[in-house]
Amino acid sequence: MNTLKRIFVVVLVFVLAEVIAISFKGNDILDRSIVLGLGVDKAGEELLVTAEILSPGNGSEQVGTYSKIVTARGKTVAEAIRVMTEQTGKETSLGQCVLVVFGEEYFTQQDFSDTISYLSSSNSFKESSSICCCLGSAQDLFNKTEALSRSVSLSLVRMLREQAQNVAIPSNVLLQFVRSQRELSCTGYLNLIRYVSSENQDVQNPDKPQGFFLYDSVAVFCQNKFVCLVDSDLTKGFALIANKVTGNTFICQQGDEKVTVVVNSKKVGVSLNEQDGVTIKVTLTVSRARADSVESGGIFSSKQRKQISQETMDNVQKQAEEQIQQFLRYQQQYNFDIVNLHQAYRKKYGSKPWVCQLSTTDIPITLQVEVKAM
Amino acid sequence: MKEQNILQQMQELYQSNDEAITRQIDCGIQITLMSLETMCDDKKISAFVLQPLVYLQEATSVQQVRLKISTGAIVKDITNVYTAVELFTNGYTLVFGADGAFAVDTRTTLGRAIIEPPTSMVMKGPREGFVEDLKVNITLLRKRLKTEHFKIVNATVGKYTNTSISVCYLQTIADQRIVDNIVQRLQNINIDGVLDSSYISKYLDPSRTVLFRRVGMTEKPDIAVAKMLEGRVCVVVDGSPMVLTLPYLYVEDLQSPSDYYENASITTLNRALRFISVVLSVLLPALYVCLQMYNYQIIPLKFLITILNATEAIPFSPMVEMMIVLIIFDILREANLRMPSAVGISLSLVGAIVLGDAAVKAGLIGAPAVMIGALSGIGLFTMPNNTFILSLLRIAITLIGGIMGILGVILSVVAILIYMVSLQNYQAPFLAPYAPNIPADKQDAVGQRPLTEQVERPRSIPNVNKRRRG
Amino acid sequence: MLDKNKVYVSQIGVLLLLIMSGTKILIFPALIAKQVGHDSWLVMVLSFVYDLVCLTFVLWAVKLNKQNLAFTDILHKTIGVVGSKVVLVIFFVLFVSRLISLLHSCYRMFAVTFDVNTNWVVFIIPLSLVSYFAAQRGxxxxxxxxxxxxxxxxxxxxxxxxxxxxxxNFSELLPIGEAGIDKIMEQSVTHSFWFSDYIFIYFLMDTIKVKKKIFSPVLCCFLLGAAISVVTNMVFVLLYGSLSPEAELAMIKIGLFSVSETTSGRWDWLTLSVWIISVVLKVVIFFFCANKCIEKLFGLHLSNTNGFVWLGITATLIVPLFVSVEEVLPTFIKWTIIPFALVQYLLPLLMPWWTKISNELSLSKKGAGI
Incomplete structure (x- = not known):
């Protein structure tokens, strides 16, 4: 009996282990196409999806290109990705995707709600991924790998996530954009990327293209449809009232000297006033631009700072007010609200239909700009 | 007549044994001496037995002989044949007369010198280590505990080996119930022979332990004394340089002999490092396999690229690859332990450089897997007493993790922790002072407070004297 | 009374702290956000206030239980055998249904987050085995x-x-109570199924080692657990706004933003894995309690956990294989809300009184025996 019991237990354990081993299905990284960035273009009635995927080199060497570009067509992004899986023979994994780029033709001519919905409702796609649009096609943008000598997705993400906020450019992630397209005024923005080619100075590789990306303007969308472009000058005004964005520069005459003043930190408060209008209170903390790298030490830097005269501060205040007003006028002109003025009404009245439908032109705005020297 | 019977029986028992020497001397009465050549010291026989007997010409009784020749340090009475055999085999010289018998201690002091134990080398601190001789070991303890409270209870275990065992404790600190329990267990042992203290440790563990040893072992008298000062009981076994300490807590594995001779903050840092190494050693291979098979998103992109580059040409799945690395490591370790030290070095070289490097170059194993396996292997040695168990655990968790992903790893960790916290030995919870939480005992667990601030004795070890000082 | 089941009051507090946040920061935030939007944290606060009151009464009962009577003994002495069996049946159904909801959210989480794709049965077997092993060890x-x-x-x-x-930005939680106080209160009642984790204490009443301080350690742990759950819920709602009802697994979604740099990998999953241990512990505790219910219902006096009872409980957990939990659970909760509320919210209020009566009865019986 004892031996029988032992045999039974051994068989049971073996069967259980076997069942569990068969039932759990892992997926080796070598069986996946790991997507770093995704571009979406319009191609006639279909969509052209471009993916930058990780491509291992040979053996343990890391040199050379480690990403490659794959394109596929489909009626939706989902279908194109399925086609991509067919092409590569590996499961297309979007779990590490850090960037989504919409091509010019796509974002200006088409409602991209279905793409946004597909990405935001996907379980493995990260809502914290950066999202932007570009001039020209997204496919072309991703093919600039050689010009950049590095992964386009990683370079753009670094620019949008880490650098943008320090050089006066507001930037968005997928979650914020999706929310902006369905909450209150239903307007939001995406950074607009441009590729600028530069002259090749490399004598050894004279044919190699060279260039860089510019992302100093934004495109405005309402319910996933294109509204207008905000050019680089207006974007500066937007940056001044966008939270956590610093780096705006102002050029002022201080005595005989022409000085550049930079915004190091700021505080933006948007609230409803007694007349049911919106008061935007911006407090800029500025210092003279230095020949040091941006953000070197921040407010904790003990490096010597030159005094800024009261005249210069007044000048900065005037310029800042002008830039912000210019942007707000533009915002009213096209009736969008990427500053989220509606939020102030929501905080007081809740998400009532009239709050959501409130036109930006009907919102009286009082602007208060205060400038402090660091 | 009784003595003559015992003598006769002894002669019968040892008649075919060449090393048993029987000699008759006339010192007024007829005396028969019996001794074991291999167990006795010739000089002691000559000095303590023969010379006095030769000079004693007019003895009238054995009792008189005993009183006159008792120059030997220890003289014991022989009451029956069993006592006679035990004393005889232990190196005593038996003296038989017509009206009595006794035994004189003539044991040889064969054995190695007291040296620094190879398993517990220290930079600072005492370098004496226990030897195989019980008497010397007790002396080493007694040297450090010059107090009347240091008590020893002796027992003999082993049907054929008749091994002497001493249970040592400090009467005013140790819990008498635990001492009694240990003595009781020793007396109940029914075994052919005891060749080392590890034989005894199996019997002192109250329940069958599948994983994790639950009896402490030390080769250093200073450690043994320190443990006794905390209320533990030491069991010294003749023929073994390993002294057992009871009750035993898992944190003791994190403690190294030199910890107590260093600065407390350095000790804390070292112990934390050991703890992290052990956790990493057990979990790292499993996590590496899980991440590759299920959760690649966790891996930072640049590292992912490195892994992809390194593993693309590997013909095995990540789990098989890691299992190969771990098993190779265990084979190398086992071979290294069995080899003479000179060959061992070359074996390490062959194993580490030739095998590892060649396997990577041949595309059988990826470089990251070798690195993870090696790191995990080295980490195991920070807890040398548990290397084998930990190695077994990491193979099991890697296997489960490879099949079930991170869910398997989490469940394995929970199951192991549940098993560990449920262990209890002589009223001391195995994972004390962390589970159950005994804040006062954390003065010397993973962290260590300066010796001057360790005022209380550990509460997790039952004791009758709570304060060390003050 | 088995020694291996003995627990200290502080240990009860720690367990309560760990299991409180189980589903409350996993699938509950999305469920509640669907109903009351950004006011979901108020529903949570309100439910925690009920829980706090009930927990205090349960602890009071534990304090009054000088004779170390088991929960079932107290019920026997006060509401009779039939009454106690009814209560135990309700408890069993409550534990099993909560186990199912908990395991289901775990199942979803592992499939979604960790890409562990398997079928329901094979998923619950290892968890059930660990629970069995844990109950065996006490x-x-x-x-x-x-x-x-x-x-x-x-x-x-x-x-x-x-x-x-x-x-x-926490100011975005304004206006407070936008959904309406009545709706918030209604939601806190209708979602009471997800709360009252203290119910496991009933089944340990005879094994709790009561010390001088009984209220403060447990209540402190409860308040800490409640604070963690509420803050996590707030953060989730603020991050996801109108997307909250669609973001099924709150903790996973919050994790996306817990690492600043996108390219550094999902390190948050490692901390998430550590947190999941508390969910596993919750599963183990509910398994233990469900097992106790069965033992007491059938009058079994087992020194160790019975494998067949365990198999039976595991078998009942296979239900989601045949019906969709998402569809059936809301209806089930709707139908069972009253019996569950009886044991979750009414029983704790009666427990001190019943404990006192049964203790006095037990004492007088002993006195008569002498």
Whole structure:
């Protein structure tokens, strides 16, 4: 009996282990196409999806290109990705995707709600991924790998996530954009990327293209449809009232000297006033631009700072007010609200239909700009 | 007549044994001496037995002989044949007369010198280590505990080996119930022979332990004394340089002999490092396999690229690859332990450089897997007493993790922790002072407070004297 | 009364802290956000207030239980055999249904987050085996594991929430009570199924080692657990706004924003894995309690957990294989809300009184015996 019991237990354990081993299905990284960035273009009635995927080199060497570009067509992004899986023979994994780029033709001519919905409702796609649009096609943008000598997705993400906020450019992630397209005024923005080619100075590789990306303007969308472009000058005004964005520069005459003043930190408060209008209170903390790298030490830097005269501060205040007003006028002109003025009404009245439908032109705005020297 | 019977029986028992020497001397009465050549010291026989007997010409009784020749340090009475055999085999010289018998201690002091134990080398601190001789070991303890409270209870275990065992404790600190329990267990042992203290440790563990040893072992008298000062009981076994300490807590594995001779903050840092190494050693291979098979998103992109580059040409799945690395490591370790030290070095070289490097170059194993396996292997040695168990655990968790992903790893960790916290030995919870939480005992667990601030004795070890000082 | 099931009051507090946040920061935030939007944290606060009152009464009952009577003994002496069996049946159904909801959210989480794709049966078998093993080793072992891991589990939750906490703007929770106080109260009642984790204490009444301080350690742990759950819920709602009802697994979604740099990998999953241990512990505790219910219902006096009882409980957990939990659970909760409320909210209020009566009865019986 004892031996029988032992045999039974051994068989049971073996069967259980076997069942569990068969039932759990892992997926080796070598069986996946790991997507770093995704571009979406319009191609006639279909969509052209471009993916930058990780491509291992040979053996343990890391040199050379480690990403490659794959394109596929489909009626939706989902279908194109399925086609991509067919092409590569590996499961297309979007779990590490850090960037989504919409091509010019796509974002200006088409409602991209279905793409946004597909990405935001996907379980493995990260809502914290950066999202932007570009001039020209997204496919072309991703093919600039050689010009950049590095992964386009990683370079753009670094620019949008880490650098943008320090050089006066507001930037968005997928979650914020999706929310902006369905909450209150239903307007939001995406950074607009441009590729600028530069002259090749490399004598050894004279044919190699060279260039860089510019992302100093934004495109405005309402319910996933294109509204207008905000050019680089207006974007500066937007940056001044966008939270956590610093780096705006102002050029002022201080005595005989022409000085550049930079915004190091700021505080933006948007609230409803007694007349049911919106008061935007911006407090800029500025210092003279230095020949040091941006953000070197921040407010904790003990490096010597030159005094800024009261005249210069007044000048900065005037310029800042002008830039912000210019942007707000533009915002009213096209009736969008990427500053989220509606939020102030929501905080007081809740998400009532009239709050959501409130036109930006009907919102009286009082602007208060205060400038402090660091 | 009784003595003559015992003598006769002894002669019968040892008649075919060449090393048993029987000699008759006339010192007024007829005396028969019996001794074991291999167990006795010739000089002691000559000095303590023969010379006095030769000079004693007019003895009238054995009792008189005993009183006159008792120059030997220890003289014991022989009451029956069993006592006679035990004393005889232990190196005593038996003296038989017509009206009595006794035994004189003539044991040889064969054995190695007291040296620094190879398993517990220290930079600072005492370098004496226990030897195989019980008497010397007790002396080493007694040297450090010059107090009347240091008590020893002796027992003999082993049907054929008749091994002497001493249970040592400090009467005013140790819990008498635990001492009694240990003595009781020793007396109940029914075994052919005891060749080392590890034989005894199996019997002192109250329940069958599948994983994790639950009896402490030390080769250093200073450690043994320190443990006794905390209320533990030491069991010294003749023929073994390993002294057992009871009750035993898992944190003791994190403690190294030199910890107590260093600065407390350095000790804390070292112990934390050991703890992290052990956790990493057990979990790292499993996590590496899980991440590759299920959760690649966790891996930072640049590292992912490195892994992809390194593993693309590997013909095995990540789990098989890691299992190969771990098993190779265990084979190398086992071979290294069995080899003479000179060959061992070359074996390490062959194993580490030739095998590892060649396997990577041949595309059988990826470089990251070798690195993870090696790191995990080295980490195991920070807890040398548990290397084998930990190695077994990491193979099991890697296997489960490879099949079930991170869910398997989490469940394995929970199951192991549940098993560990449920262990209890002589009223001391195995994972004390962390589970159950005994804040006062954390003065010397993973962290260590300066010796001057360790005022209380550990509460997790039952004791009758709570304060060390003050 | 088995020694291996003995627990200290502090251990009860630690376990409560660990299991409180189980589903409440996993699938509950999305469920409640669907109904009341950004006011979901108010529903949570309100439910925690009910829980706090009931927990205080349960602890009071534990304090009054000088004779160390088991929960079923108290019920026997006060509401009779039939009454006690009815209560035990309700408890069993409650534990099993909560186990199913908990395991289902775990199942979803592992499939979604960790890409562990398997079928329901094979998923619950390993968890059931671990629970069986834990119950075999005694409740004391479960409590000790909680004690051992409480610090790292709480830190792992805090690490997940800390970074998003500074990213969100708490003023966006205004206006407070936008959904309407009546709706918020209604939701807190209709979602009571997800609360009252203290119910496991009933089944340990005879094994709790009562010390001088009984209220403060448990209530402090409860308040800490409640604070963690509420703050996590707030952060989730603020981050996801109108997307909250669609973001099924709150903790996973918050984790996305707990690491600042996108390219550094999902390190948050490692802390998440540590936090999941508390969910596993919750599963183990509910398994243990369901098993106790069966033992007491059928009058079994087992020194060890019976394998067949365990198999039976595991078999009942296979239900989601045949019906969709998402569809059936809301209806089930709707139908069972009254019996569940009886044991979750009414019973605790009666427990001190019943405990006192049964203790006096037991004492007088002993006196008569002498």
């Amino acid at each position: 409740f004391n072992s479960i409590a000790r594991v909680g004690q051992l891991l409480v610090v790292i589990i709480v830190f792992s939750v805090l690490a997940l929430v800390a970074f998003p906490l500074f990213q969100v």
